[in-house]
Amino acid sequence: MYCIDDKQYPCSTSLTMKYIGGKWKAVILIHLIEKKRYNELRKELPMVTERTISLQLKELEQDGLISRTVHTSKPPLKVDYELTEFGKTLIPLLKAIAQWGKETAKTDSRISIVK
Template sequence: MYCIDNKQFPCSTSLTMKYIGGKWKSVILIHLIQKKRYNELRKELPMVTERTISLQLKELEEDGLIIRTVHTSKPPLKVDYELTEFGQTLIPLLKSIAQWGKETAATNKRIEVV
């Protein structure tokens, strides 16, 4: 049993999913393997609403997986996102998930790559 902020997780898998679970967190994280500006991330994820991206980024930041840097030196305001050292520990897992998806898409006749 694992416990974070009085929330219990019955196993290590459920603990992992607390950090990367949901429809978009792992997708955002894999895009942030390379440091990105907010607008770059939005362009790479056109099927995700701006509100959803913002909420997911906030949760990822609160969980210590990403760093948000605001550059206020000159207008317009620029915001960068990048993985923290803790977030970087997920890179092998994220790449394995992506590879599994590619292999599954290549071998499963029901999946259409568009």
């Protein structure tokens, strides 16, 4: 059993899902393998609401997976997001998930690829 902030996780998989679980966290993380500005991320995820992206980014930052840098040198305000060293440890897992999805899309007749 694992415990973080008095919350218990029965196995390592549930602990992992605490960090990347939910509909959009893994998607956001894979897009942040390369540092991005907030607006770049929004453009890459048009089906995700701005509120959802903001909430997920805050949770990922609180969990230490991403860092947020605010550039105030000149208007307009610019904000960069990137994986922390801790977040970078997820890259092999994120890439494996993405590859599994690509392979599944090729073999599952219910899936159509929309461009």
